[in-house]
Amino acid sequence: MAEDSGIDKAAASLLHRAVEFDHKKRYTEALVLYLEALNILMQNIKEINNAEKKRYVRSKIETYMDRAETLKTHIQTEKTKGTFHEKIEIANNSTGHSYSSVFGRFLDNEVVAIDIEDPYIRAYHQVQNFLCACELFVKNCKNLKCISLLTTEDGNNDQKEWLEKIALDLVTKFNIQLLVQYSSTLHDRQIRLSNGWVIKIGRGLDYFKARESKFSLGTHDLDLRLCHETVVDVYYMKCN
Known part of the structure; x- marks a missing residue:
């Protein structure tokens, strides 16, 4: 119809x-x-x-x-x-699954804090993925005050330096605090929003395939980037 x-x-x-x-x-x-x-x-x-x-x-x-x-x-x-539960299945080599498409609709002015657990915000491209997510948070959540990231430590100084640069930009330009903690046993991957929504992505933020070249479509528009197979589960937990 x-x-x-x-x-x-x-x-x-x-x-x-x-x-x-x-x-x-x-x-x-x-x-x-x-x-x-x-x-x-x-x-x-x-x-x-x-x-x-x-x-x-x-x-x-x-x-x-x-x-x-x-x-x-x-x-x-x-x-x-x-009892809310929504399941999104992302197929291998599919497109149209940018962060905005997958969970942007849950980001609104009620969000003042975001907690992210993801063991793989370590390599350069993974920190870049996190940066893309932060850009979306800033655009959609006008009252956002704090982003907390729990990840695993890579063992080199670059990871911490990259995250410190993001933290400095967030606090200087948008008055948003980025708090980073490290765990050697972290396995679960989830994004918790202070408005009650919880997004669990099987592969965490790192579900995009590597671009073919620096000039491939999908380099900047993640809706055009090929994806790995993964499942996204969305829940709602009543805020206290």
Whole structure:
């Protein structure tokens, strides 16, 4: 039903993806796409003069608005019960899985602290991955005050130097503290947000494949980068 040629092409594309995620029970992703598509349709309907076409588009708006409201209620109910769980499977060599796409929708102005446990923020490309995540945190979380990182120690001075440079930039430009601790036994990988969301990525932040060259597409836009196979589990834990 989302492929209907009677509505705006951009909205139809968004709705097609929304329905796909909806069927896969990836409800938070589906909700974001439904709302984006509805916003486009609400703008477009103002410019439609044909009465029949306007009735048709309005019926589509009502249908998808009802579904979006249903998803909102379902997500909120599961959060309240403490049973929310969303699973995202990232296939080998797939694209479209930047940090923004995977967990950006959970980053909002309610987030004041972020705790990251990831044993592999050690090599240069892994620290660069962490830097990309920090950039997203800064953009999406306007009230963010502190990022805590627990990782393993690489045994060379470069790792600490790189992280210290990120910490200096965060505190100088954005008044955000970066606190780094090291553990020799750390295995689990998770991102805890102070708004209650918990994102557990099987491979941690290091699920992107190496770029083919310094000039390959995907060097800067991680949605274009090939990925390793991994699973992302999203939970909600009520804040005390």
